Amino acid sequence: MNSRGDRPILVRRATDGEHTAAGATVIPVPGSAGLVIGDLLRVDPGGPTEEDAQVVDLFPLTVDRPLAFAHPQFTPVRKLGPPSPDATINGKGDDLYGSSGKGETKNADLAPGTAKTFRVEIQNEEHAAGDFKIAGSDSTDPFVVRYLEGTTDITAAVKAGAYVIQQLPAGESRTIRMKVKVKRTAVPGTIGRFRVKTKTGTTTVVQDVVRATVQVIP
Numbered sequence: 001m002n003s004r005g006d007r008p009i010l011v012r013r014a015t016d017g018e019h020t021a022a023g024a025t026v027i028p029v030p031g032s033a034g035l036v037i038g039d040l041l042r043v044d045p046g047g048p049t050e051e052d053a054q055v056v057d058l059f060p061l062t063v064d065r066p067l068a069f070a071h072p073q074f075t076p077v078r079k080l081g082p083p084s085p086d087a088t089i090n091g092k093g094d095d096l097y098g099s100s101g102k103g104e105t106k107n108a109d110l111a112p113g114t115a116k117t118f119r120v121e122i123q124n125e126e127h128a129a130g131d132f133k134i135a136g137s138d139s140t141d142p143f144v145v146r147y148l149e150g151t152t153d154i155t156a157a158v159k160a161g162a163y164v165i166q167q168l169p170a171g172e173s174r175t176i177r178m179k180v181k182v183k184r185t186a187v188p189g190t191i192g193r194f195r196v197k198t199k200t201g202t203t204t205v206v207q208d209v210v211r212a213t214v215q216v217i218p
């Protein structure tokens with residue numbers, strides 16, 4: 001997993017002589033500096049007074065919490081990327097993203113009456129914790145699909161697209177399992193295609209999809 005958040009420093013405090021006192025919620029930057037409300041910022045990234053805050057207003061640039069440290073003029077401020085998921089299926093699809101599932105598909109051949117479990121791992125590749133919503137395919141005859149996290153059956157929520165991994169820390173991952181069972185009455189040659197989609201809780205855009213293609217064999 002790579003981080004997609006190592007973007008260049010976006011903002012430099014440019015006003016001569018101006019500094020930010022500890023406890024302040026306004027950071028003096030020129031104009032809006034390309035930021036929008038909701039952006040996550042890291043002040044003094046990598047430095048002794050590194051801290052994070054979220055933009056709540058632009059003119060002037062205002063953050064959601066009092067700064068813990070005083071910052072001298074020209075302290076760098078970096079915009080952090082939003083929480084962003086990377087899904088894999090049985091280890092396939094790492095550092096690939098998209099709504100097609102291309103390069104993120106596992107195939108399996110299953111005899112009637114058998115089942116296979118796929119591990120779907122959701123990684124948070126950005127610098128901020130975030131909520132990730134999971135949506136998975138429903139059962140289609142002769143396949144029965146269930147979803148599990150640990151020993152908890154999360155099938156109904158995942159099929160409804162309502163399952164949320166809450167506040168997954170930056171750089172961490174969570175694994176759910178997709179269990180595909182083939183009914184005993186299944187006809188060999190039948191193919192089932194199943195998808196798991198993931199997106200951040202704050203967007204409607206699907207950010208990554210993994211797929212499983214299951215074929216019934218004699």
Ligand SMILES: [Ca+2]
Pocket residue numbers: 086087088092093094095096097104208
């Ligand atoms: Ca992926």
